[in-house]
Amino acid sequence: MASLVPLSAIDPALIEQLLDYAFGADRHARTAYRIREGTDWLPGLSFAALDDEDYLVGTIQLWPIALTDRDGRAHPMLMVGPVAVVPERQSEGFGKALMFAALQAVDASAKEGAPALPQVMIGDAPYYGRWGFTAAPTQGWHCPGPFERERLLVRCANPAVLPAEGMLGPWYN
DSSP states (O other): OOEEEEGGGSOHHHHHHHHHHHHOGGGGGSHHHHHTTTOOOOGGGOEEEEOTTOOEEEEEEEEEEEEEOTTSOEEEEEEEEEEEEOGGGTTSSHHHHHHHHHHHHHHHHSOTTSOOOOEEEESOHHHHGGGTOBSGGGTTEEOSSOOOGGGEEEEOSOGGGSOSSEEEEEOOO
8 A cells, every 4th residue: 555654764765766857856956946045944834655566666855935025025925846756657646635635734733713824836836735835825926946826826715815915945944
């Protein structure tokens, strides 16, 4: 039976090999990497999928980022991704299971009476919309590199509290 485990239980070299295989060795040049540059993924919110034979077949990482508004105020957020599944194992439900686990952990991490931090990702709205991700609130946001505006997505309990404009980048607390 397939299982999900904390990503911290996986050898970092295996994670890097999976990411290279899923996205290519040039993946570090992507805008998403620039948004979270210099930060580490969050162990309590990042997971790995193992198949029936305990082979690593997928990972999801969440990162501390911020949207800096026009007044220079940093609004902390979480960046979801990469969500990676080895190509020959895609469409078997590993990606969905990883998303559910990560978002459930995010929601559970919210303090009593306070919503979870907004989650941002670069992805396909028709696919990630099932988890509440939308591009509507991000139309005035910018990234430190090229991106397609319709693929910059956010999931937030109350999108009205999000700044209308700003620049995404790493969050250092």
